[in-house]
Amino acid sequence: DFEMAMINDIKPAFGVSSESVERYAMNGIVNWGQPVSDVLENGKLVLQQTQESNRTPLVSLLMEGPPGSGKTALAASLAAESGFPFVKVCSPEDMVGFLEGGKCNAIKKIFEDAYKSQLSCVVVDDIERLIDYVPIGPRFSNLVLQALLVLLKKNPPKGKKLMIIGTTSRRDVLEEMEMMTVFSTHIHVSNITKGEHIINVISELDSFSEDEKSTLAKKLSGKKLWIGIKKLLVLLEIVRQADMDVRIPKFLTLLEEEGGLQA
Amino acid sequence: DFEMAMINDIKPAFGVSSESVERYAMNGIVNWGQPVSDVLENGKLVLQQTQESNRTPLVSLLMEGPPGSGKTALAASLAAESGFPFVKVCSPEDMVGFLEGGKCNAIKKIFEDAYKSQLSCVVVDDIERLIDYVPIGPRFSNLVLQALLVLLKKNPPKGKKLMIIGTTSRRDVLEEMEMMTVFSTHIHVSNITKGEHIINVISELDSFSEDEKSTLAKKLSGKKLWIGIKKLLVLLEIVRQADMDVRIPKFLTLLEEEGGLQA
Amino acid sequence: DFEMAMINDIKPAFGVSSESVERYAMNGIVNWGQPVSDVLENGKLVLQQTQESNRTPLVSLLMEGPPGSGKTALAASLAAESGFPFVKVCSPEDMVGFLEGGKCNAIKKIFEDAYKSQLSCVVVDDIERLIDYVPIGPRFSNLVLQALLVLLKKNPPKGKKLMIIGTTSRRDVLEEMEMMTVFSTHIHVSNITKGEHIINVISELDSFSEDEKSTLAKKLSGKKLWIGIKKLLVLLEIVRQADMDVRIPKFLTLLEEEGGLQA
Amino acid sequence: DFEMAMINDIKPAFGVSSESVERYAMNGIVNWGQPVSDVLENGKLVLQQTQESNRTPLVSLLMEGPPGSGKTALAASLAAESGFPFVKVCSPEDMVGFLEGGKCNAIKKIFEDAYKSQLSCVVVDDIERLIDYVPIGPRFSNLVLQALLVLLKKNPPKGKKLMIIGTTSRRDVLEEMEMMTVFSTHIHVSNITKGEHIINVISELDSFSEDEKSTLAKKLSGKKLWIGIKKLLVLLEIVRQADMDVRIPKFLTLLEEEGGLQA
Amino acid sequence: DFEMAMINDIKPAFGVSSESVERYAMNGIVNWGQPVSDVLENGKLVLQQTQESNRTPLVSLLMEGPPGSGKTALAASLAAESGFPFVKVCSPEDMVGFLEGGKCNAIKKIFEDAYKSQLSCVVVDDIERLIDYVPIGPRFSNLVLQALLVLLKKNPPKGKKLMIIGTTSRRDVLEEMEMMTVFSTHIHVSNITKGEHIINVISELDSFSEDEKSTLAKKLSGKKLWIGIKKLLVLLEIVRQADMDVRIPKFLTLLEEEGGLQA
Amino acid sequence: DFEMAMINDIKPAFGVSSESVERYAMNGIVNWGQPVSDVLENGKLVLQQTQESNRTPLVSLLMEGPPGSGKTALAASLAAESGFPFVKVCSPEDMVGFLEGGKCNAIKKIFEDAYKSQLSCVVVDDIERLIDYVPIGPRFSNLVLQALLVLLKKNPPKGKKLMIIGTTSRRDVLEEMEMMTVFSTHIHVSNITKGEHIINVISELDSFSEDEKSTLAKKLSGKKLWIGIKKLLVLLEIVRQADMDVRIPKFLTLLEEEGGLQA
Numbered sequence A, B, C, D, E, F: 001d002f003e004m005a006m007i008n009d010i011k012p013a014f015g016v017s018s019e020s021v022e023r024y025a026m027n028g029i030v031n032w033g034q035p036v037s038d039v040l041e042n043g044k045l046v047l048q049q050t051q052e053s054n055r056t057p058l059v060s061l062l063m064e065g066p067p068g069s070g071k072t073a074l075a076a077s078l079a080a081e082s083g084f085p086f087v088k089v090c091s092p093e094d095m096v097g098f099l100e101g102g103k104c105n106a107i108k109k110i111f112e113d114a115y116k117s118q119l120s121c122v123v124v125d126d127i128e129r130l131i132d133y134v135p136i137g138p139r140f141s142n143l144v145l146q147a148l149l150v151l152l153k154k155n156p157p158k159g160k161k162l163m164i165i166g167t168t169s170r171r172d173v174l175e176e177m178e179m180m181t182v183f184s185t186h187i188h189v190s191n192i193t194k195g196e197h198i199i200n201v202i203s204e205l206d207s208f209s210e211d212e213k214s215t216l217a218k219k220l221s222g223k224k225l226w227i228g229i230k231k232l233l234v235l236l237e238i239v240r241q242a243d244m245d246v247r248i249p250k251f252l253t254l255l256e257e258e259g260g261l262q263a
């Protein structure tokens, strides 16, 4: 079911508030299948290791997956969930139009704040955007990249603990940039791939009638597709505007066009 | 018929006036065929979704098509038509000679203004020009590109709604730059491809006599061609300067040279 | 015959004087054959369209041809001839050593001045030089290029009319830079290609005796060559310094070396 | 056994303290096999030569090996161990977000300080990061690179002696940059490659019971693998969080995934 | 014979003095054969055309030839010889370490000074160095290149006349940069290619005895070689330091090594 | 024998002192074979030519050879030996971290100082480092390169004389940069290639006993190898720290590893 509970659990903390997390997980986390449970469970284990080990005061976790698969929402939810006294999302959305020097300073500032708390969690969101990556060239900010490469392996001061959660849609690029070997570990965030997953999502939302749901369940059962949760939510919203009688066929058409559903 | 009505409908709004829209759709929108109706209809649906959904407070629509096919005029008309309290065209025409920093600031400013209104529509016109793209190299402003990539997926503040309409002649380039996956959806604006379309345009204008129109109708009926509405209007204007008796043959010759009409 | 008349016709106008045009057409326009008449006639038609149409307040014409074929002189003459209240040549000669920012500002200033007049004509001379183009690389100022790409399709303010005449020796490069589709229309300025053309030029100048002229006419009649008017005028000047009896053979030798005349 | 002794031996020195070395060798130096002994022994010989020779007042040693193999910890330990009056680690961790000019100055400052002492040891850690190297391009700071190329062969002032210890994971890159010929000598730091090495590490730590150790010894004896000490310590820490009964199998699984152990 | 006379002839002139020309033709102009006479004669014809024609107030001449063939000395001598009231050498030797902006200004200043005189001659020496050309890349200052491309075809003010003499060792590079078509004309400066040329040079200098001269004449008569006058003068100077009896054989050996003389 | 004498001979001079030369030839010049004598002899001839000729007031000599072959020491010794009133080493060691502008100024300053003396010798050491050359790219400072290209052929003021000695390990790169044709002449500095050369070096040093020397002489006689004097001196220093009985075998092993000696 909708893990809104998780987000509501957040204890008041320096640098984070439930409102700011809502910004990154606007539609909550729908547990549409095993892949979602796995991500949440593995993520929590790493949070736990950070909190409990004395030998590894720095742990870094990369969440990688296709565009719109829900990486940012999952990372922000884990961070909010952690209960760590310092939680912060380092997001390109707060650095629009910054030159690389300004970006570096903004990122460095977040880490310096984190180093002051006993136990901190920093989400380094959308690494391609933070480093201004574009495949043509390719071009990117080497200044920001090098700062990240160092920050990702720099221990917090003695006695402090830090967990870093990165997100990216371009694991291959990070590999080329030798950033993969710097992360302690990584988790794959996957797209929705089965009809059953869709049915799970719909059950969580209040968009369809019981009749519509059972029709859909029949049509989608056992089917393969490939769509991110972010786009799926947009499609459902479009369909909601349509007349009652064309909602199901319209949704199936959209799923075929955008989600690779075999007609 | 001439959808001048549409433009005259515009309600007074902060950031837009009927005069400023006229600047981008100087000759109105001639409904020369089904493709035009489709663009207008689909565009209105997206506007509606923005206005009505609570789950998708940010919707972005890309209008892409060949040079001179009418993208800017259509986007500006839709925006003006929307009736949203904030409507603004973000155009390279207002940034001639700006360095990339200046462009970024100008673009960011428009979005910040938009975030202040409950319901806003921003046209991001001529994306290649905004990012200073040239195929030799290729070269472009990565600073502006990255700002757009972030702004296109940054949610407006809680409770606010934003629709973004982009235009481009180089869909392929946007694909390479990974901007296509960032737009919620896209519409193709097509060139005029049939003789019938031309006849529809001419019927809307007062340039030809009834006799000329019927001669043309016979000559063009069932013919294939490929020409943008912008160039077609120029050709008609050239022909208008000519002597009465050579107007039709001169027009046909020009259509062959510039519009691929088979003689 | 020598169209000096044309240049002397110029009405006093803001931003241009007969002296400043003389600078660009130092040796007047010799009408050496049909290609010259065609350029002048077509150019005048476009000027007329600008002046008379209300639907196309912006018309842009590209004059393209080999180095030294007379593009600048022809463009400046047309502009001076136009009788428009505002006429200005935007020339790299006034921007020697300018950085790209300075060039942009200078160009933008000329257009802003033009927008203030009811009816304006701006010559954008030697586009390769304005954009600092060099084939090695290739390198060029993208800042200036982008400014031109926008200015070439930006409408003048409501009620104003603007004609832009561009010149270039590298049509291929402008094509690659996607500038060709931005011009409303273009005219080819050609080199001199026939013996008859040369004889026409000589008849206009006072450099040779009647005897010499008829000898030359016999030698050149029906011959093919390829030489720009600019270089031809230099050769004639060299020959003029020579002794009477060697003038004709010296001229023929030079034409073979520099103008591809078959011996 | 754990050579913590070594680190505790450090005599008070200008520019270094046992605490600052702990920062770079947070988990001490576990002597897991012959490769470790060799590195320590050879390193000490070079330190000795620096101290005793009059003909070679500058000696530079490069420690190169795969990511996480323990280069930084070994270099820092050798430096701390040296007993030289001036010991300093020149680390990218102190230069996050510095522009190349700032980096150069910071590096130059450390060398200038070193030149003031009779006998100095400077660790130039993580050369790829100091020069902002990234394989895409490749890109790097040539300013910092050139400064290093000169500092690595510049003699200290008359009568002073200097030992430089560099570390790198990209020996091949340094070769391409002609930095290899500048170092006086180099030592390879290797990953753990045998089951026996693992057993040695575990014996040094207090993480496993005697039973577990002997089970592991049997499973790993004679096996081949390839893992850096840094990652191995993380895996052991993960396993420590697990329930008693799954610790051994979980550890073996992780070794297979991350350390190339054949199942 | 030594055309020192030519240099001594120079009339006092604004911007030039016999001393400053000596700097560029330190060892005068030895007339070692027909190629030298040809260069001087053709050069003088172009000077004359500049002075006498009214249709071509701007003439530009390029002197191109291998490194050390005497281009600078010949250009400076022609300029000094011209008797024009304004004569100036624009040389990279006066711009060591200038950034491209500084170079542009220095060059522009020389032309602006020249435009003030009725009749001016500007030597643009060593164009590759003026534009900071290096074949690796290739790299060069596009700012300086573009300034030259414009200055080379910009007419002096009405009633003024200007001759420009350029020098280069890389005609091929100027071709690629489209600078060749901008020069009105060009002259090739050749290396010494025959034994007879050498004998002529030696006869002009006082370095050898009559006996030595006749021995050399026999040895070199009819031989082919390839050496610039600049290097030849150095070789003769080296030989002069040697003992009387080894001078001739030493000279022949050096000519074989450096000048391609077949033994 | 050790040519320490040479260095001690230096007459007091403006801009140089025996101490500053010692810095560049810290271990003197061991005359290990004919190649060393040849370099010294040829170098002295060029110094002499500079001093005595009036036609060639500027002579430039390039010393090129593999890394560590002794180029800097030889160039500095020749300069110190010259007895010229102005002697200066222009070394990258004095420009660590300088930007290219700073480097240019520093180099230009040295030449301007040199031009003030009647007779000057400037060593331009390690040209690759002065121009910040790195083979990846390749990258280098074109500003410094162009300054050197001009300074290397710019005559000193009338009546003054200047000798320039350059050093480089990358003759091929200088060739590509067209710097080779600018030097008046060049000398190759070679590595040690024969067993006999090694024996000569050892005889000059006091590191080995007579017994050891004769053993080595037998082992090395007639052997081929390839090692620079700089590295050889380091190896001998390492061996000196070893126990008496292992010194010879250890030295032979090191020579095999580092100097290509066939076992």
Ligand SMILES: Nc1ncnc2c1ncn2[C@@H]1O[C@H](COP(=O)(O)OP(=O)(O)OP(=O)(O)O)[C@@H](O)[C@H]1O
Residues within 6 Å of the ligand: A024, A025, A026, A027, A028, A029, A030, A031, A032, A036, A066, A067, A068, A069, A070, A071, A072, A073, A074, A126, A169, A229, A230, A233, B153
């Ligand atoms: N199980 C889920 N996992 C992730 N997000 C979910 C889930 N269920 C619902 N959502 C919602 O889906 C949206 C996911 O968007 P999000 O921005 O996190 O995707 P993303 O992968 O970061 O996209 P991008 O690649 O553009 O950065 C959010 O609005 C989130 O609230």
Ligand SMILES: Nc1ncnc2c1ncn2[C@@H]1O[C@H](COP(=O)(O)OP(=O)(O)OP(=O)(O)O)[C@@H](O)[C@H]1O
Residues within 6 Å of the ligand: B024, B025, B026, B027, B028, B029, B030, B031, B032, B036, B066, B067, B068, B069, B070, B071, B072, B073, B074, B126, B169, B229, B230, B233, C153
């Ligand atoms: N059906 C139509 N669609 C679009 N434009 C139309 C239509 N009918 C008439 N027009 C007129 O055609 C012109 C279209 O030009 P517009 O600048 O919009 O084209 P564009 O595709 O944006 O060109 P560019 O590729 O150069 O940016 C406008 O003057 C507009 O008023």
Ligand SMILES: Nc1ncnc2c1ncn2[C@@H]1O[C@H](COP(=O)(O)OP(=O)(O)OP(=O)(O)O)[C@@H](O)[C@H]1O
Residues within 6 Å of the ligand: C024, C025, C026, C027, C028, C029, C030, C031, C032, C036, C066, C067, C068, C069, C070, C071, C072, C073, C074, C126, C169, C229, C230, C233, E153
């Ligand atoms: N029919 C003609 N057309 C053009 N120019 C002519 C003609 N007759 C004479 N001229 C003279 O020839 C010269 C042409 O030079 P112009 O600078 O216009 O050539 P261009 O093609 O612009 O050269 P470039 O390619 O170098 O810019 C001018 O001096 C002009 O007065």
Ligand SMILES: Nc1ncnc2c1ncn2[C@@H]1O[C@H](COP(=O)(O)OP(=O)(O)OP(=O)(O)O)[C@@H](O)[C@H]1O
Residues within 6 Å of the ligand: A153, D024, D025, D026, D027, D028, D029, D030, D031, D032, D036, D066, D067, D068, D069, D070, D071, D072, D073, D074, D126, D169, D229, D230, D233
């Ligand atoms: N024998 C050993 N050699 C090196 N480090 C050891 C050894 N035993 C334990 N360690 C510990 O292992 C860790 C090695 O990490 P270190 O940062 O030195 O690796 P690195 O090779 O420099 O990594 P990177 O390639 O990321 O720079 C340190 O915490 C150190 O205390």
Ligand SMILES: Nc1ncnc2c1ncn2[C@@H]1O[C@H](COP(=O)(O)OP(=O)(O)OP(=O)(O)O)[C@@H](O)[C@H]1O
Residues within 6 Å of the ligand: E024, E025, E026, E027, E028, E029, E030, E031, E032, E036, E066, E067, E068, E069, E070, E071, E072, E073, E074, E126, E169, E229, E230, E233, F153
């Ligand atoms: N016939 C001659 N032509 C040119 N130079 C001569 C001649 N006779 C003697 N010289 C002397 O030869 C030298 C030629 O050097 P110059 O610098 O002019 O050559 P350059 O071709 O410009 O060399 P670079 O390619 O290096 O610029 C001068 O010292 C000049 O006085």
Ligand SMILES: Nc1ncnc2c1ncn2[C@@H]1O[C@H](COP(=O)(O)OP(=O)(O)OP(=O)(O)O)[C@@H](O)[C@H]1O
Residues within 6 Å of the ligand: D153, F024, F025, F026, F027, F028, F029, F030, F031, F032, F036, F066, F067, F068, F069, F070, F071, F072, F073, F074, F126, F169, F229, F230, F233
């Ligand atoms: N015959 C010799 N020639 C040169 N150097 C010698 C000789 N004999 C002893 N030496 C000593 O050998 C060392 C040579 O080092 P030097 O820095 O001159 O080499 P290099 O070729 O300039 O090196 P690099 O390529 O790193 O610049 C100096 O310490 C010098 O005193």
Ligand SMILES: [Mg+2]
Residues within 6 Å of the ligand: A071, A072, A073, A125, A126, A167
């Ligand atoms: Mg995201």
Ligand SMILES: [Mg+2]
Residues within 6 Å of the ligand: B071, B072, B073, B125, B126, B167
């Ligand atoms: Mg448009």
Ligand SMILES: [Mg+2]
Residues within 6 Å of the ligand: C071, C072, C073, C125, C126, C167
């Ligand atoms: Mg022109």
Ligand SMILES: [Mg+2]
Residues within 6 Å of the ligand: D071, D072, D073, D125, D126, D167
């Ligand atoms: Mg390290």
Ligand SMILES: [Mg+2]
Residues within 6 Å of the ligand: E071, E072, E073, E125, E126, E167
């Ligand atoms: Mg020269």
Ligand SMILES: [Mg+2]
Residues within 6 Å of the ligand: F071, F072, F073, F125, F126, F167
């Ligand atoms: Mg050296």
